[in-house]
Amino acid sequence: MAQIRIENLHKSFGDFTAVQSSTFSIEDGEFFMLLGPSGCGKTTTLRMMAGLELPTSGRIYIDGEEVGMKPASQRDIAFVFQMFALYPHLNVRRNIAYPLVSQGMSRATVRQKVAEVAAILGIEHILDLPVGGLSGGDRQRVALGRAIVRQPKAFLMDEPLGALDAEFRERMAQELRALHDRMGATTVYVTHDQLEAMQMGDRIAVMNHGVVEQIGAPQVLYDWPATMFVAGFIGSPPMNFLPGNAELAAGTDHIRIDGHAFRIPRTEESAHGALAVGVRPEHLHFTDDAGLRARVVATEYLGTTQIVALTTPLGDLKARVSSRVDIRVGEAVGVQLDERTLTVFDVASGRALVSAANRGVL
Amino acid sequence: MAQVVLDGVSKRFGSTVALDALSLTIPDGAFVVLLGPTGAGKTTTLRLIAGLDQPDAGAVLMDGRLMGQAAPAQRNVAMVFQQYSLYPHLTVEQNLAFPLRSPLSRLTSEQIDRRVREVAEMLQIAHKLGNKATALSGGEMQRVSIGRALVRNPSIYLMDEPLSSLDAKLRADLRLELKAIHAGSGATLLYVTHDQTEAMTMATHIGVLENGRVTQFGSPRDVYENPVSLSAARRLGQPRINVLPADLFGPAPPNARWLGLRPEQIRLGQGQDATVVRVERLGDQTRLHLVFRNHDIVTVTDAHTALVGGEVIRIEPDRPFYFDASDTRLI
Numbered sequence: 001m002a003q004i005r006i007e008n009l010h011k012s013f014g015d016f017t018a019v020q021s022s023t024f025s026i027e028d029g030e031f032f033m034l035l036g037p038s039g040c041g042k043t044t045t046l047r048m049m050a051g052l053e054l055p056t057s058g059r060i061y062i063d064g065e066e067v068g069m070k071p072a073s074q075r076d077i078a079f080v081f082q083m084f085a086l087y088p089h090l091n092v093r094r095n096i097a098y099p100l101v102s103q104g105m106s107r108a109t110v111r112q113k114v115a116e117v118a119a120i121l122g123i124e125h126i127l128d129l130p131v132g133g134l135s136g137g138d139r140q141r142v143a144l145g146r147a148i149v150r151q152p153k154a155f156l157m158d159e160p161l162g163a164l165d166a167e168f169r170e171r172m173a174q175e176l177r178a179l180h181d182r183m184g185a186t187t188v189y190v191t192h193d194q195l196e197a198m199q200m201g202d203r204i205a206v207m208n209h210g211v212v213e214q215i216g217a218p219q220v221l222y223d224w225p226a227t228m229f230v231a232g233f234i235g236s237p238p239m240n241f242l243p244g245n246a247e248l249a250a251g252t253d254h255i256r257i258d259g260h261a262f263r264i265p266r267t268e269e270s271a272h273g274a275l276a277v278g279v280r281p282e283h284l285h286f287t288d289d290a291g292l293r294a295r296v297v298a299t300e301y302l303g304t305t306q307i308v309a310l311t312t313p314l315g316d317l318k319a320r321v322s323s324r325v326d327i328r329v330g331e332a333v334g335v336q337l338d339e340r341t342l343t344v345f346d347v348a349s350g351r352a353l354v355s356a357a358n359r360g361v362l
Numbered sequence: 363m364a365q366v367v368l369d370g371v372s373k374r375f376g377s378t379v380a381l382d383a384l385s386l387t388i389p390d391g392a393f394v395v396l397l398g399p400t401g402a403g404k405t406t407t408l409r410l411i412a413g414l415d416q417p418d419a420g421a422v423l424m425d426g427r428l429m430g431q432a433a434p435a436q437r438n439v440a441m442v443f444q445q446y447s448l449y450p451h452l453t454v455e456q457n458l459a460f461p462l463r464s465p466l467s468r469l470t471s472e473q474i475d476r477r478v479r480e481v482a483e484m485l486q487i488a489h490k491l492g493n494k495a496t497a498l499s500g501g502e503m504q505r506v507s508i509g510r511a512l513v514r515n516p517s518i519y520l521m522d523e524p525l526s527s528l529d530a531k532l533r534a535d536l537r538l539e540l541k542a543i544h545a546g547s548g549a550t551l552l553y554v555t556h557d558q559t560e561a562m563t564m565a566t567h568i569g570v571l572e573n574g575r576v577t578q579f580g581s582p583r584d585v586y587e588n589p590v591s592l593s594a595a596r597r598l599g600q601p602r603i604n605v606l607p608a609d610l611f612g613p614a615p616p617n618a619r620w621l622g623l624r625p626e627q628i629r630l631g632q633g634q635d636a637t638v639v640r641v642e643r644l645g646d647q648t649r650l651h652l653v654f655r656n657h658d659i660v661t662v663t664d665a666h667t668a669l670v671g672g673e674v675i676r677i678e679p680d681r682p683f684y685f686d687a688s689d690t691r692l693i
Contacts, residue, residue, distance in 0.1 A: 037529075166557055167399075170602075181640070193530065198644045219665065222645030235645050237534065282646045282665075298538060300563035303586045303599050304626055304662070307563075309538070320646060323583075 290334030633678025
């Protein structure tokens with residue numbers, strides 16, 4: 001298994017910059033997510049690691065060896081695509097065995113390795129079936145089996161669950177993560193689905209317009225986003241922003257937005273102009289005496305919790321509260337922000353200002 | 363708008379029973395979401411109401427009138443499908459106006475223009491009216507196909523997974539829009555989906571379909587908090603309800619076969635020891651994957667819990683559900 005290191009990696013297609021000068025490391029045994037909207041450069045980054053695209057400039061190291069210009073076949077990695085292509089004329093066993101047979105491995109060894117992989121994936125009972133009649137889940141397991149059987153240094157996965165329906169996707173996501181926990185193989189996984197990234201990843205790199213905006217553990221990105229893009233892309237509903245013109249001196253612990261004062265974590269830098277206070281939906285609380293008044297425009301029942309859509313003088317907000325709270329459309333409420341959780345952003349650059357709360361992360 | 367009734371409707375395709383004497387009343391002005399696994403009969407139900415298929419037995423009534431063999435055009439229904447089918451050579455405006463220009467509708471050009479503009483504004487595509495349909499993003503195209511249904515004033519809107527091909531952000535936006543459109547117009551809507559979030563957030567009533575029958579019909583809160591069967595309980599809730607042997611935690615009521623525990627029915631910190639296998643941090647909440655006497659249990663705790671894999675935590679059922687051997691809810 002392997003560490004993967006990316007240094008100043010850059011990729012252009014003609015005038016279009018797909019990936020701008022990224023540098024980061026994926027540790028041995030890590031489940032690492034590349035997350036972002038379509039066109040953000042995540043798949044291009046993965047394909048460069050795989051050797052399916054060559055970088056315009058920069059270096060890629062797998063276990064310390066520079067492989068940036070090497071073809072895919074010399075990198076000892078396994079690539080799993082969204083659309084798993086199985087050989088339709090071969091049965092399950094021979095599909096899984098194929099990469100070993102083509103390496104010229106002995107029949108006894110192949111048989112043993114296929115049996116091991118089948119046991120890991122729980123597909124021993126279908127080994128002798130043709131792949132044609134299999135369910136979507138079993139086809140996916142066979143495709144994984146074919147990737148695992150070679151025991152490559154790393155697995156690279158490009159939205160492998162993207163084509164599955166929601167219920168099934170949830171189950172396969174759990175299976176994939178459990179498989180990773182058993183095998184401990186370095187895995188790089190591309191997705192546009194933030195929930196999938198949060199659920200499965202040890203760390204997430206959030207990409208936008210070819211740039212890695214932030215790398216960190218799921219909870220860290222959620223709590224302390226480095227940019228407004230990360231704050232908005234992670235979380236459902238996303239982080240709320242209360243924008244306005246404000247003056248902020250270093251060392252202060254409150255901010256005034258359009259006449260409304262909020263306590264915030266002590267800032268470590270000064271800023272002025274267009275700023276925004278970012279607050280997650282579950283950190284809005286309803287209290288009668290809060291200065292910020294709001295009207296309830298919609299509620300969305302979600303079982304354990306409900307989402308309450310509000311209009312306020314500072315813009316529209318969404319709050320997440322327990323379903324036990326009785327709240328009605330049209331009602332007027334006071335809204336309090338949990339001061340310990342707030343992040344202030346510079347709107348022009350989208351960057352989070354460093355505060356006592358997030359300085360360990362940014 | 364109209365009340366729509368399905369009365370003992372059956373439909374077979376070859377040897378497959380799609381609908382099995384299904385009865386369902388869609389109240390006038392309701393937003394009914396049919397929820398069920400693949401093959402439960404959701405889409406067949408829509409197609410029978412639309413007149414695209416005919417039932418083998420039973421009747422479809424709209425405002426008390428028997429539909430019989432009436433063709434789709436005679437039923438005054440508007441359908442939206444998962445795959446938007448716009449006229450590629452027409453502009454957004456022409457696509458939206460198309461249903462109104464049918465000889466059946468008898469509207470003046472001014473009336474049509476006004477209606478198209480209203481709907482375009484409601485769906486936030488007014489600035490795209492002059493664009494060719496092919497020059498739109500996927501989300502915009504789906505708005506136009508929803509808009510093409512909304513320009514009409516049908517007895518019922520029938521929607522078959524209209525949001526499932528859109529990305530998460532757009533789905534969330536359109537969920538709120540559809541709900542607001544329904545609230546503002548008093549339209550009757552029948553909506554088919556796999557997605558429980560759509561069902562929970564938009565529906566006035568959820569119909570749970572299982573094997574061609576409606577097993578439960580009620581408000582989202584009612585179906586979530588008071589499921590009549592194991593299958594109904596499994597349709598809603600994220601993470602999914604834990605289904606365990608009835609006596610796993612201690613004595614069970616007579617005839618109980620299964621114990622059903624949603625996360626809020628598991629009290630943490632008291633009761634019996636369970637092992638934490640994995641801690642999954644989702645931001646606003648953290649999911650705990652537990653093993654209790656060789657059974658997997660998933661529950662939810664504070665986002666910032668200090669628990670890590672390998673630790674032991676006490677758990678205890680809190681007002682759980684019990685189901686009998688036929689999956690019917692007992693308590």
